[in-house]
Amino acid sequence: MNTVIPATHLDLIEGPYYAVLTTIAPDGQPENTVVWCSWDGEHVLVNTAEGRRKSANVHKNPKVALTVIDPQNPFRWIDVRGEVEAIVDDADYANINAHALLYEGKEEYYGGVAPAERKDKERRIIFKIRPHRIVAFPS
């Protein structure tokens, strides 16, 4: 099984494309959300906030899937199946700010919480998703 994003489809993971992230709720229901993502060479990275539903799901069940369809060409997509190997703190917001720069052209992420108030209001975390199987289409 391929577990590395092929060069032909790396742009879909490195953004700025929007991904569908699937987590599993405690009752077994798959739940999808629209997220930003990136690639560190081994893991797909997704930044979220502690306390959200997908965070709660992943703490209980690390199995996830993530899919990006090229908005310019729906016959071009990448699909990752795997699990969240680690959840790490984005304590200095370097990761979320890097995503905000890439996706929104903004130096600091806003997302409903002003950067100056973030420390008190929102703990940002990074899902490090270890792929078990990657399918890129067309291959």
Place this chain on the structure above:
Amino acid sequence: MNTVIPATHLDLIEGPYYAVLTTIAPDGQPENTVVWCSWDGEHVLVNTAEGRRKSANVHKNPKVALTVIDPQNPFRWIDVRGEVEAIVDDADYANINAHALLYEGKEEYYGGVAPAERKDKERRIIFKIRPHRIVAFPS
């Protein structure tokens, strides 16, 4: 919980947009695939072939999710959580041909199997997905 596709987002389900369908494998791994879909007023419809992995998954576990991101505007999306309430035969290929017309402008679906050979080679089926929760963004 809203269980009807709102008029503002019906176009995303009625196509021709590509959806991410999530099924759950027997080992609990969520698996996404890129699919066509439509709406019958109560269910999201997805047409597939018997014997495929997503069909095998759904026979064992009807819980699914389906998400469509507007390719022209990623801040506009619809997300459905629910279950496959029924799997019905598309015996006359009316459903898959309707999808092929909508998505590809073709009177008959091809999909790797010539229409004249389909009867012997491929049993088409329709997942009738009953939504338990629909979120449309922006609401």
